[in-house]
Amino acid sequence: MKIGIVGAGPAGLYFALRTKRRESGHEITVVEQNPPDATFGFGVVFSDQALEKVRQADPEFYRALDSRMERWRDLTIVQKDERVPIDGNGFAAVGRLGLSRLLQGLCDEAGVTIEFNTRLSSLDQFAGCDLIVGADGVNSMVRELLPDTFGPRIGYLTNWFAWYGTRQVFDTLTLTFRSNGDGAFVAHHYRYSPDMSTFIVELDAATWRRAGLEAMSDDERQAYCEEVFAPDLGGHGLIANHSVWRRFPVVANERWTHENIVLMGDALRTVHFSIGSGTRFALEDAIALDEALAEAKDDVPAALALFEKRRRPLAGKLEGAAANSYNWYEDIGQRTDYDAYDLAYDYMTRSGRMSDARLRDTAPRFAAAYDERRAARV
Ligand SMILES: Cc1cc2nc3c(=O)[nH]c(=O)nc-3n(C[C@H](O)[C@H](O)[C@H](O)COP(=O)(O)OP(=O)(O)OC[C@H]3O[C@@H](n4cnc5c(N)ncnc54)[C@H](O)[C@@H]3O)c2cc1C
Numbered sequence: 001m002k003i004g005i006v007g008a009g010p011a012g013l014y015f016a017l018r019t020k021r022r023e024s025g026h027e028i029t030v031v032e033q034n035p036p037d038a039t040f041g042f043g044v045v046f047s048d049q050a051l052e053k054v055r056q057a058d059p060e061f062y063r064a065l066d067s068r069m070e071r072w073r074d075l076t077i078v079q080k081d082e083r084v085p086i087d088g089n090g091f092a093a094v095g096r097l098g099l100s101r102l103l104q105g106l107c108d109e110a111g112v113t114i115e116f117n118t119r120l121s122s123l124d125q126f127a128g129c130d131l132i133v134g135a136d137g138v139n140s141m142v143r144e145l146l147p148d149t150f151g152p153r154i155g156y157l158t159n160w161f162a163w164y165g166t167r168q169v170f171d172t173l174t175l176t177f178r179s180n181g182d183g184a185f186v187a188h189h190y191r192y193s194p195d196m197s198t199f200i201v202e203l204d205a206a207t208w209r210r211a212g213l214e215a216m217s218d219d220e221r222q223a224y225c226e227e228v229f230a231p232d233l234g235g236h237g238l239i240a241n242h243s244v245w246r247r248f249p250v251v252a253n254e255r256w257t258h259e260n261i262v263l264m265g266d267a268l269r270t271v272h273f274s275i276g277s278g279t280r281f282a283l284e285d286a287i288a289l290d291e292a293l294a295e296a297k298d299d300v301p302a303a304l305a306l307f308e309k310r311r312r313p314l315a316g317k318l319e320g321a322a323a324n325s326y327n328w329y330e331d332i333g334q335r336t337d338y339d340a341y342d343l344a345y346d347y348m349t350r351s352g353r354m355s356d357a358r359l360r361d362t363a364p365r366f367a368a369a370y371d372e373r374r375a376a377r378v
């Protein structure tokens with residue numbers, strides 16, 4: 001079987017790896033516009049639950065990934081300089097570049113062909129392929145080639161964000177809320193290597209306008225954020241890596257497949273970074289598509305139908321969870337005066353699916369501290 005994949009992100013590379021390992025006779029080519037060492041952003045975080053799925057599906061890959069990860073248990077909310085620890089189920093983070101190098105190395109060993117520095121603007125190169133995979137990310141060329149077929153829906157959130165890194169190393173996944181005369185800010189930050197952390201800065205549209213960020217250069221925006229988050233950066237600056245300020249695009253597709261073409265990962269749907277699951281979904285798509293091919297004995301139309309049947313229900317559930325989460329952040333300007341524990345409680349229950357009983361179960365230390373804080377106020 002001949003398989004052509006557009007995009008050497010986590011979705012494309014991991015699908016190539018699994019499928020080539022399962023069926024070494026398949027001829028698999030991944031075409032990537034960037035050189036091997038290029039990546040945007042810094043580290044990505046996974047919940048332990050998400051990693052458990054990868055472990056079950058692929059213990060060998062999990063072990064290789066695990067050795068590159070930073071781990072911690074809790075989540076911390078910082079509001080008005082008060083730190084609220086929230087006991088969690090555990091998290092782990094890895095650098096995007098580290099993940100990419102790992103997957104590239106494993107693909108090489110398995111015999112997958114990766115053509116770097118080649119930007120596709122049509123699918124002509126894959127004309128003789130049995131299967132074509134659009135794993136080309138949020139601005140997918142494959143999806144844009146066939147808009148009437150895939151029926152993409154793309155909406156933009158109103159908050160602005162940029163993905164920075166910093167040499168300041170944090171103990172846990174932390175959400176730091178700060179405000180000034182211009183408005184409200186939140187940073188999502190965590191370490192992903194012994195000496196580097198991700199630092200995503202997000203702010204609402206009113207703050208963007210009042211602070212005059214629209215008219216600033218990228219360097220000025222970075223300096224402005226360094227000032228807002230100076231108490232958290234411990235004397236370190238922010239580091240940029242294609243850290244473009246933008247509004248998050250929420251992507252979904254009416255149809256996922258067309259003849260022998262399938263979309264996966266961010267090309268198929270984006271997952272807001274506040275629920276930290278885009279890479280997880282990219283990896284799970286890869287597992288699901290490979291399993292569908294194996295079950296359908298490489299009958300492509302049957303495999304693509306099976307892939308969609310299995311993944312669609314999850315996508316629906318996820319869209320709801322992600323929307324509850326990003327809508328909560330869109331309103332950050334309304335919570336600048338909240339007590340730190342009230343804000344943390346509001347955050348924990350933002351999905352609408354976290355009852356008090358469930359909270360006591362999931363985060364017993366936090367639930368007890370929150371009750372104590374409320375009792376002290378009465
Ligand atoms: C601020 C931010 C924070 C995030 N944090 C997390 C997190 O903590 N945890 C998490 O799980 N996820 C996170 N994500 C999401 C995650 O980055 C994506 O979901 C994930 O990278 C999707 O993988 P992918 O392979 O589908 O796409 P990508 O990683 O975007 O890869 C697509 C590849 O296709 C290539 N390409 C595109 N067009 C072409 C073309 N025409 N020809 C050739 N090549 C092409 C691109 O260069 C790229 O290498 C975050 C995203 C953002 C924006």
